[in-house]
Amino acid sequence: MFTFFKRKKPEVTIHSVSIPTFGWEIVDQNAERIVWVNPEQSALISLYFFNIPPDLPTVKNTDELRNFHRHSVSASGGGIVEVSIFNLHNIPSVKTIFKIPQPEQGMTYLASVTIPFENCSFVIKAQAVETGTTGMRDNLILSRFLQNGEVTFDDNGLKNWFEDPYEPSFRSGTLMNKSEREEYDSDFPDHPLSIVRSMMNKAIQEIVLKDELKYLNIFNK
Numbered sequence: 015m016f017t018f019f020k021r022k023k024p025e026v027t028i029h030s031v032s033i034p035t036f037g038w039e040i041v042d043q044n045a046e047r048i049v050w051v052n053p054e055q056s057a058l059i060s061l062y063f064f065n066i067p068p069d070l071p072t073v074k075n076t077d078e079l080r081n082f083h084r085h086s087v088s089a090s091g092g093g094i095v096e097v098s099i100f101n102l103h104n105i106p107s108v109k110t111i112f113k114i115p116q117p118e119q120g121m122t123y124l125a126s127v128t129i130p131f132e133n134c135s136f137v138i139k140a141q142a143v144e145t146g147t148t149g150m151r152d153n154l155i156l157s158r159f160l161q162n163g164e165v166t167f168d169d170n171g172l173k174n175w176f177e178d179p180y181e182p183s184f185r186s187g188t189l190m191n192k193s194e195r196e197e198y199d200s201d202f203p204d205h206p207l208s209i210v211r212s213m214m215n216k217a218i219q220e221i222v223l224k225d226e227l228k229y230l231n232i233f234n235k
Contacts, residue, residue, distance in 0.1 A: 024226035028063035031129070031136045032222040035059065036213070057142040057209050059217070064137065068130040072235045073099055073106040080180050087112050088187025095123070095179065095190050095207070103223050105129055105232055111211065115188050120144030125210040127218060130233035138221070140213040142206030151202045155193035165192070 028045060036059070038050035049060040071082045080097045087094055095111040108128040113121045122143045129136040156175065159165035165175045176189040199208035 023229045026134065026226050026230065028061060028136075030224040030226050031061060031063075031138075032224070033059070033061055033138055033217045034220045055142060055204075055206075055209055056145050057140070057206070057213070059141075059213055060139045062137040062139065064135045065133075067133050068128065068135040068233055070108060070128065070130055070135075070233065070235070073108060073130060073233055074235065077180075079108065083110060083112075084178065084181065084184060085186075087114075088184075091115055091187055093178065093188045093190055095194055097180070102127070102129060102218065102221070105131075105223075109214065109218075111207075111214075113188060113190065113194070113207075116143065120148035121188075121206070123207045123210045125214040127214060129223075131227075132231035132233055134230070135233070138214070138217050140210040140217070142209040144206050151198065151205050151207075152191060152193045155198055156191075159192060 028048060035050045036052065038052045038059070040048060041051045041058075042049040042060075045063070046065075047060055047062045049058055051058045070079070072078050076097075076099050079099065080094070083097050084094055092112050092114040095113055096109065097111075098109045100107060100109060107130070109126070110128075111123065111125045113123055116122055120143065122141065125140040127138045129138075156165065156172075159175065166173045174192075176191050178184040179190050194207055196211060199205070199211055202208050203212075
């Protein structure tokens with residue numbers, strides 16, 4: 015007589031996902047998060063495991079997702095630079111980049127990728143802040159747009175410079191400006207936006223999803 019045992023599914027933990035860490039030092043680690051910091055760039059990258067259903071409204075409707083984040087971030091005084099849906103190893107995932115004004119001057123840039131499943135999610139976050147002299151990228155690119163006439167001044171100040179990347183009529187929070195387009199990152203590789211965008215692109219390219227994730231149902235809203 016043979017007895018067949020059902021194989022137990024491997025446990026899903028924060029270590030079920032592996033991301034590039036750039037050789038940086040771990041400054042915080044537990045069952046829910048791991049944080050690596052590069053003090054020379056005032057930058058960090060982190061991995062989070064949320065063992066609860068995702069709070070995303072959708073991974074199917076890009077406009078709905080962008081509107082959700084647009085109002086959430088602007089309510090905190092910030093703005094969106096990017097909100098997009100893409101397939102990460104055949105899992106519908108969300109990439110975001112936000113800008114948040116610092117109390118004194120300059121911006122903090124936050125990039126993230128959310129990998130949602132039905133009952134849990136993993137989130138990769140990258141953060142970098144402007145320190146020292148700020149606004150150099152903005153001013154140099156602004157001068158180009160002023161010279162070619164794409165940006166002008168009117169009674170309300172600069173025209174066509176600050177704009178939500180997907181909804182030009184939206185005017186709340188701290189709006190993206192034209193210098194924050196990805197095409198200018200190569201000219202300013204040490205700018206915090208360039209840093210977080212580069213870190214997140216590398217994380218997307220080099221992420222490793224362990225076999226136990228194959229047993230999970232994907233988020234399907």
